[in-house]
Amino acid sequence: MIFNIEVNNKTIKAQKGDTILMALKNNGIKVPTLCHMEDFKATGSCRMCVVEVEGKPNLIPACSYPVEEWMRIWTHSPKVIHARKTIVELLLSNHPDDCLYCERNGNCELQKLAIELNVRERRFPGKKNKYKTDPSSASIVRDPAKCILCGRCARICEKTIGVSAIDFIGKGSKSIIGPAFNKGLNISSCINCGQCILVCPTGALYEKAHFAEIQDALHNPDLHVVIQYSPTVPITLAEEFGIKPGKDINGILNAVLRKIGFEKVFDTAFAVDLMVMEESDELIDRLQHDGKLPMFTSCCPGWIKYIEQFRPDFIENLSTCKSPQQMMGAVINSYYSQTNNIPSEKIYSVSVMPCTAKKFEAQREQMTHKGITDVDAVLTTRELARLIRLNGIDINQCEPGTPDLPFRNRSSAGKIAGVSGGIMESMIRTLNYKLSGKELLNYKIQEIRNVKGRKEITIKMGGTEIGDGCD
């Protein structure tokens, strides 16, 4: 049911059942928010989105109040602006004053609000809570002093990820968000997926930096520093440099990495091919010898930790293959090391991954061989962008290059590992060949080339019908 409401003295259309915020958004009217998350039920914590509604003595939170017919709303009346400004000032009164040194300088929602609301003085000089940073996790650093308690991280960890590693602890102005008993994140049930970092509006959560080690290694003449990058990285990197998001700058990336000082640049997509070869063999072995089915892929370290912690009954279903990052790390330290006569202790192996969980994976005990880690340090795409900037490289001025041998060539199946459903498609192509001896005619499997939450397909391959699903 559509009806009229009045906003800022203009009549607009609103739908019954929508919140005021939705109705405003559908009409292009913006109202600042802080704790709001798309697709999540509003909690009404931050009170930033308050608006003035005729007839109501208090200000109304637009995110959670349903829109009613004949409402007369003012989104930027003096009362509302003063309230929003006071709320931001209250937040700032309990926030460290170190924007210039902060991870999120220039990219912080609190900073943006302070600018938008023209905050110019410290109106509430008072005590600030003192908290210690928690750098225990291999992937994620917590800084509770910068937390504004919007609760986004807790909500996404509980509802989307289903882990609930962090939640509210304590009461009142002593509340913080942390893992159970406020112990280190490394001993909590956190699977290192990094989604909390994605939704955190301030610098309270950020990825563990491995910047410094890599810089040291690059300037160490004794070490042979090599780098591998996931197929997703060249596609997501472009956005950081003002290039159209989604443009593949693979060639340029190879050149850029050499300019920074990496002695060899390898493409992880090569290792994806390796992994598909190994894993398809494993699946066929299980199919033919009554092995544990269904078989789950094992590239994602967050997924692995999740299974280990919450569903250990499925551990045997996991594929025993390593992830492409680790396979590449392993072949660098063995094949590459031997054929190029560089002892593996002298090789410093770096990888660039679009994911924080890979930092955790690289330092796992199991990912070593005779005491030498397969991958020494992991950079996220964001960290790579910083490294590029720090070295003063203008990527628009670089000529594209190719990765180095022996890990240069890859199939298209290797590349599509970077997208949803990609590994599955790669597996299907290889399985089909192995089982029927023939290549798939339509090797671009459109049914799984989408971003649906769950995809399922059954294919006849060489006399066997195999069902595949991926979430």
Added chain:
Amino acid sequence: MNGRGGGGFPTGKKWKIAHSTASDQKFLICNADESDPGAFMDRAIIEGDTYRLLEGIAIAAYAIGASRAYVYIRAEYTQALEKLKHAVGQAKTYGLLGENIYNSGFNLSIIIKQGAGAFVCGEETALINSIEGKRGMPRTKPPFPAIEGLFGHPTVINNVETLANIPAIFDYGPHWFNSIGTQKSKGTKVFALTGKIRNTGLVEIPMGTKLRDIIFTMGGGVKNFKKFKAVQIGGPSGTCITEENLDIEIDYESLKTVGAIMGSGGMVIMDEDTCMVDIAKFFMNFLQKESCGKCIPCREGTRRMHEILEHITKRPTNEGGHETLERFKGIMQLESLAEVIKTTSLCGLGQTSPNPLLSTLNLFREEYEEHIFDRKCRANVCRELRTFYIDVEKCTGCTLCLKKCPAEAIIGTPRNPHFIIEDRCTGCGICFDICKFVAVTVK
């Protein structure tokens, strides 16, 4: 009948909303969390007349179609809890609770849920969250609990006193109930008289009774023949009423005209020895500690308001002149900050948190100004603002105060009058207490 928990929402209307909302499961919750400092009306009802409460619960549950009722009682009420458990057990034994009660086809089970010490869990949506096993943080309204409450089902939450009124209404009829009280507010209300009053305790009065009668006739007037200063009604959410409005007739509407609220029934009487700034500070401290922390205005705002109040009751040391300005600035900000907190907080705790402060600031502005500019507390309550001095006529030089002074602020030789160094004096009052010759007085 208006709800007796403080909100004053018409009980019948709430029941009707829940009754007409379709659902396969409905709940009735009795709010026995009673956490207002000094309030003990509900406790007396639960301890003294438990079955009356259970009867009220049963009638309410039947009215809305609920088959499960919860009594959310604060864990600190150990005796009331015991009585409640016993009463529910007895009711079960006699078939007054359970399946198909007396072959009526109506099922009702009463579950007792203990609180865990949070004042905010008296707020209905926080209470619901608490019963569901989550953190006791309030939810946004709408949706209102009568439509979508406990576990997503229609839920009615009623205060103990509200439910305790129900059986009498059924026994004697609505006409009887409506014959008591005023035009808009019917029935009786229980008040807890506390503070500087001769007769402390509970009184149940018909709506429309004059406030003066409650305090001076039933309460016996101010203790120790001191002068009446103000009465604080409504607990931490409440405001003060002074001498000029004492002839007001207690009912929901008339209290609003003097800027006060009925609240749950707490009445704290204050005399000339009460410092109004200290009262505001006390309630702000309480609210600050009990804030759940969910929304910014309450969590951070009450903290800053409390800080400003602490600032003006703090020891004056080496003040360069601009501190006075800072304090005054703080007070000016208080009003604007209070307005924002009032209009943007998520729940009643935050929304009413500035009330004690604003009310005392409005009625006793001179006291605030004395604290800020003159650095004096006329009631001699604010410790750090007290200065003591020794009457040279009375002092015998016994050196007792000199020895006991923790700040070494007293100087003197034996058998000669002693002297208190104002700059060192912390206002603790030990010398005042121990002087046998009444030589130490407050300036």
